[in-house]
Structure formats: structure tokens, C-alpha cells
Amino acid sequence: MSILIRNGTLILPDGPRQADLRTEGGVITQIGPGLPAGDSQVLDASGKLVFPGFIDTHTHFEMNKGQPNETADNWASGTRSALCGGTTTVLDFAEPVRGASLQSALDEWHARADGKAACNYSFHMTIKDWTPAIRAELPAMTAQGITSYKVYMAYPIGISDVEIYEALQAIGAEGGVCGCHCENGPLADARIARLLAEGRTGPDAHPEARPVQIEAEAVVRYLTIAELAGVPVNIVHLSAARSLEAVRAARARGQKLYVETCPQYLLLDDGVYHLPGFESAKYIFAPPARPAGNQEALWQGLADGTVDTIGTDHCSFTTAVKALGRDDFSKIPGGLPGTEDRGILLYTYGVASGRITPHRMMELLSANPARLFGMYPQKGALQVNSDADIVIYDPNKTGRICAAVNHSACDYDPYEGMETVGGVDAVLLNGVPAVENGEPLGGPGGRFVPRGPSQFWR
Numbered sequence: 001m002s003i004l005i006r007n008g009t010l011i012l013p014d015g016p017r018q019a020d021l022r023t024e025g026g027v028i029t030q031i032g033p034g035l036p037a038g039d040s041q042v043l044d045a046s047g048k049l050v051f052p053g054f055i056d057t058h059t060h061f062e063m064n065k066g067q068p069n070e071t072a073d074n075w076a077s078g079t080r081s082a083l084c085g086g087t088t089t090v091l092d093f094a095e096p097v098r099g100a101s102l103q104s105a106l107d108e109w110h111a112r113a114d115g116k117a118a119c120n121y122s123f124h125m126t127i128k129d130w131t132p133a134i135r136a137e138l139p140a141m142t143a144q145g146i147t148s149y150k151v152y153m154a155y156p157i158g159i160s161d162v163e164i165y166e167a168l169q170a171i172g173a174e175g176g177v178c179g180c181h182c183e184n185g186p187l188a189d190a191r192i193a194r195l196l197a198e199g200r201t202g203p204d205a206h207p208e209a210r211p212v213q214i215e216a217e218a219v220v221r222y223l224t225i226a227e228l229a230g231v232p233v234n235i236v237h238l239s240a241a242r243s244l245e246a247v248r249a250a251r252a253r254g255q256k257l258y259v260e261t262c263p264q265y266l267l268l269d270d271g272v273y274h275l276p277g278f279e280s281a282k283y284i285f286a287p288p289a290r291p292a293g294n295q296e297a298l299w300q301g302l303a304d305g306t307v308d309t310i311g312t313d314h315c316s317f318t319t320a321v322k323a324l325g326r327d328d329f330s331k332i333p334g335g336l337p338g339t340e341d342r343g344i345l346l347y348t349y350g351v352a353s354g355r356i357t358p359h360r361m362m363e364l365l366s367a368n369p370a371r372l373f374g375m376y377p378q379k380g381a382l383q384v385n386s387d388a389d390i391v392i393y394d395p396n397k398t399g400r401i402c403a404a405v406n407h408s409a410c411d412y413d414p415y416e417g418m419e420t421v422g423g424v425d426a427v428l429l430n431g432v433p434a435v436e437n438g439e440p441l442g443g444p445g446g447r448f449v450p451r452g453p454s455q456f457w458r
Contacts, residue, residue, distance in 0.1 A: 008045025053088025053389030058311025117446030145450020154185030172231030175453030203280035241297035388431035
């Protein structure tokens, strides 16, 4: 199928341009002014912005499968929701059972996603154990197109500093990149125990258990380990101004590192932990939403290049599942939905408010994720021979975030009622129309994306 997108503002790698774009056979074949229609299906993008498909760097679909605390979104509903928000590729976390192989997790995640995903997908591998057997699996992961990993400094699945150091060196030797959940787990656990002993069992205790210092210390420690290991690293879901200070200091010393933040840290503050009843349970995620002031610092980090990517950490526990921790805030499953909202929130509160440009939005949502995770320019760029994953965004729409009309299976939206500017008009996935007027057109059209080495750009 040949499709001609006419009269739009294309957000190209070197900047916006008024031009037409033709796709055929799943790739972009022509870009230029006044392209003839020929036998192409014509999509009129007059007054609209045309982006390369967005990439969500951080999702958790079908998490805790088969358990009482399973997420609401499986691979079908989660990726459909992502697609309707303009995300054409997701990177989900494949998590082995403790003590099991990486291959077992990769096989399980393929079984969950293959033939069910509405958008394209790949996986980060979570390292819960660092053993000679796990180390020996890394070349096989590379051969299967998996080149990114995650380690934790918190929770029972956290590994030691020495193990992180060894893992970073091994992953670096494969040309991969490792992200880290940066929180000082033992300190967080001690603070949780103290708060519970004081009778602080409600959600309002959550931000006190995991304050900014808990994250910032771990960021400094992770970057120190990475510096000694001599490899670039990624910090996932960075939430606080103090952590940004550590990032800027490391870069000033010449260290190569990359930073992801999420919409919740840009738009929510710790006032969400003081809502009536048990409403605040919806906002239990880690790191927590931060005190007012941190949000504007992160927006500045987006604008000045300190922050490189925006994921969602989409982890959609329903209100009923959140109630598992009604008597103990530390048992409230941590996570929130949001993969469908990411693009429209970034446009509304970033581009339309003058904080960032459409080109910077493209870098954060498309180009930078594709580079960091070994997909560029197959993904993340509007250029000839790149995949025809394309978002047509209408900046003239207005609306409000509403769980009832979004496509996640979760029963709430953390951004409910927020006013929005613009919206996704159409999405092409692998050159095929997949979303029209914000609604999905067909069944599961997503494909697994095997990835190459990380393409570190600074």
C-alpha cells in the first residue's frame, strides 16, 4: 500500500519542514514538496504536525501474570492504548523468575506479546541475579536483538554494587546499555519500618519513606560505579532536581550517561498523597511524586538536554488491586497507567506552553529512544528508507484526559480532567493506517523489533 501524506509540517531530523511524504511497502520512500498523488492513498495533513512514531521506553504490560496483583493491561489492551496515543513501539521489561535464566524470560515475553501486540515492541532484560550463567547468556541475548538491560538498587530484586559493576562491564562489552532503578533500598526499607511502627499506614507516608535523598544518593552511586566500569549508562524514571544536579556534575566531568523521566514527575506533585479516603493509593509509584518545584526543574532539564527520553513506567493496577495495601502503604502495588497520555501531555504542557519545541518533542519521544536502544534510523526518524511508523498530530484539537474514553483496561487515569491541547489524528504502523481520529482501526499489527548496539550520541 502506498500512502501520501500531504501538506503537513514534517518534524524531520534537521528541523520542521512543510513537505509531503510518501510511504510504500512499510517504509518511507519519498519526502519533498508537491509530490504527485499517483495511485497513492492521500492523507491531508494541512495544519497538522507529522512526527516519527513515538517510542515508549518504559512499560510493564501483563505484569505479575496470574497473581492477585496482576496489572489490568495485558499485551493487547496495553499496546492498543499506547498506539492510540501515538506510540508505535514500546520497550517492555522481561523479568525472569528469581534464579531462572534470561532466556526463560525472553521466551515468556515473546509468548505474551507475539501476535497480540497492537504496536511494535521489544524488551529490556531485567537482571535479578548476577551469576556466571547469566553472564554467559548475554551474547545469546545480543544475537536475538536484545541489547538493553535493567538493574535495581532497591526491592528484594536489587543486586549489589559489585554485581552492578560487573554487569555494566559485561553489558558494555556487548554494545548494550543498562538502566537502573536508582533508590537506596535498605534506607527506604528502614524508613518504611519506622513509619509503620509509628502507625503511619496510609498512602500519605509513601513520599516520606522514599524522599529525594533516597534517589539522589543512588544516582550518585550508580554513576560512580559506571564511571569505574568505564561504560555509558541510563538512569530510568529520574524524578528530582537534586538528582539532575548529580547528572550535570557527572557530565561536566566528561561522563557519558543518559536520563529518562516520566510524565508523572513533570505534572504531579506530592499533594496527590493527601487526597480524601484511599484515593491517594492511585499515586503510589516509586520514586514518588515530588514536592512542588521539582517539576519545573525537570521541564528545564527537557529543554536544555539534561533529560534524554520520556517513558511512562506504565504499570496499570486497578483501584481494587491497589486496595491490597489498604492497611499498609508498603503493600499497595506501585505503578500507574499513562502510555496513551504521554504524547498529548508533552505537547500540551511542553510545546503549547512554550517550554519545548515540536522538534525537541520529537527528539525526546522518537529519535533519542531509537538511538539509545539501537533502532535508529529504522525507527525514530522521518527519512527515506526509515520504517513508516508515523504520527499525524492535530494541534487544533482541545479536550480533557478521561479514563472513560481512553483505551487502557485500567479503571482510572492519573491525569483525569487535565485540559489538553491537540491530539493524535492518525497513526501509520509499518506503513498501514492503524489509528484514525484517535481510534484503532484493526487488530494486532505489532512486530518484534530486534535491536543493534546502542548508538550513543554524546
